[in-house]
Amino acid sequence: MRYIHESDDWTNFKWDSQRLSKLLGDVRYKQGLLLGKMNGLGFGARMEANIEMLTADAVKSNLIEGETIDPKQVRSSLARRLGANIGGIVPVDRNIEGIVEIMLDAVQHNQEPLTQARLFGWHAALFPMGYSGLRKITTASWRTEKSGDMRVVSGIAREHVHFEAPPAGRVEGEMKKFLDWFNAPCSIDGILKAGIAHFWFITIHPFEDGNGRIARTIADMSLARAENSTERFYSVSVCIEKERSSYYEILERSQKGDSDITEWLEWFIVCLGKAVESSGDILASVIKKSLFWQTANMRSLNERQRYVLNRLLDGFTGKLTSSKYAAFCKCSQDTALRDIRELLSFGLLVQGESGGRSTEYKLTPS
Numbered sequence: 001m002r003y004i005h006e007s008d009d010w011t012n013f014k015w016d017s018q019r020l021s022k023l024l025g026d027v028r029y030k031q032g033l034l035l036g037k038m039n040g041l042g043f044g045a046r047m048e049a050n051i052e053m054l055t056a057d058a059v060k061s062n063l064i065e066g067e068t069i070d071p072k073q074v075r076s077s078l079a080r081r082l083g084a085n086i087g088g089i090v091p092v093d094r095n096i097e098g099i100v101e102i103m104l105d106a107v108q109h110n111q112e113p114l115t116q117a118r119l120f121g122w123h124a125a126l127f128p129m130g131y132s133g134l135r136k137i138t139t140a141s142w143r144t145e146k147s148g149d150m151r152v153v154s155g156i157a158r159e160h161v162h163f164e165a166p167p168a169g170r171v172e173g174e175m176k177k178f179l180d181w182f183n184a185p186c187s188i189d190g191i192l193k194a195g196i197a198h199f200w201f202i203t204i205h206p207f208e209d210g211n212g213r214i215a216r217t218i219a220d221m222s223l224a225r226a227e228n229s230t231e232r233f234y235s236v237s238v239c240i241e242k243e244r245s246s247y248y249e250i251l252e253r254s255q256k257g258d259s260d261i262t263e264w265l266e267w268f269i270v271c272l273g274k275a276v277e278s279s280g281d282i283l284a285s286v287i288k289k290s291l292f293w294q295t296a297n298m299r300s301l302n303e304r305q306r307y308v309l310n311r312l313l314d315g316f317t318g319k320l321t322s323s324k325y326a327a328f329c330k331c332s333q334d335t336a337l338r339d340i341r342e343l344l345s346f347g348l349l350v351q352g353e354s355g356g357r358s359t360e361y362k363l364t365p366s
Helices: 017-041 043-064 073-083 096-107 116-126 168-183 192-204 209-227 236-242 244-255 263-297 305-311 322-328 333-346
Strands: 152-153 160-164 347-352 361-362
Touching: 017 073, 017 160, 017 192, 043 073, 043 096, 043 209, 043 236, 043 263, 096 116, 096 152, 116 168, 116 209, 160 236, 160 244, 168 192, 168 333, 192 209, 192 244, 192 263, 236 244, 236 263, 236 305, 244 263, 244 322, 263 305, 305 361, 322 333, 333 347
Parallel strands: none
Antiparallel strands: 152 160, 347 361
């Protein structure tokens, strides 16, 4: 089997522009609708939307590689670094701090050159203890001959090799060529550049581990650079995780083909479009909270009331009673009832049918 990188001019990528033009137009339209909606929100809501999307991106990108990370820790790290007051800050593991650091560096400093030193820093942050699971790996350095052949395989009794990367001796030269291209002024559509960057990097597979996550980070950086934005309101990783099987299938076919990568770019653009569409599900709660607080901020609310309303907006499970209100806010039952009655008079809460101490209170339907 001949792989794409075994050709002398393998990075002379080709694609069918006519075949991709309508897909690109559709994605641009969807991006415009999303960004228009987000521009209508206040600074605080945009900040929260950015945090929610970056959290989803980090969680799903790691899940693609079979690793589960705590979204609460990711969100806490992002909020602290971005100076957002979200409440419920939790301790954060070192590896998650590293994941968040990479994401923010790629997006917030997307106009800065992508260099070998920067990639090495990302890799070291991704594996702060120098281990991938129980396996000791070389970090902050290109893979070497000692690590053996870099293969993507499946199966045990009958091993199936999906892909084999270039030999380690070629990595430094291949990465220099890639970085020179990535940092050069963009002469093609930014979405195409993001798709090519992802494919090119993952084909080189320059590190012992973490190549997929860094490839997706590079694609995000490229998209942010093309949009001239330091905020992310959609996540390609969320879509890739949902369609993980087809993701690996298209990569395998493209890496065993010639330099025409139209099929891969088509898949990437469609995936991007789905990512923009699905972002609405994640951002809906943020927009709902923004609209709610536009009304609530017209009232004089104390910190206890704000805290409980946010708990309800964040999807509090169970029933809110005066007893639970008092427990949440560490206040007396009388204080809780006084706060609740005030919220009822403001039209921010509605009372359930049952009475007495078991009376249930809910947010007023929007």
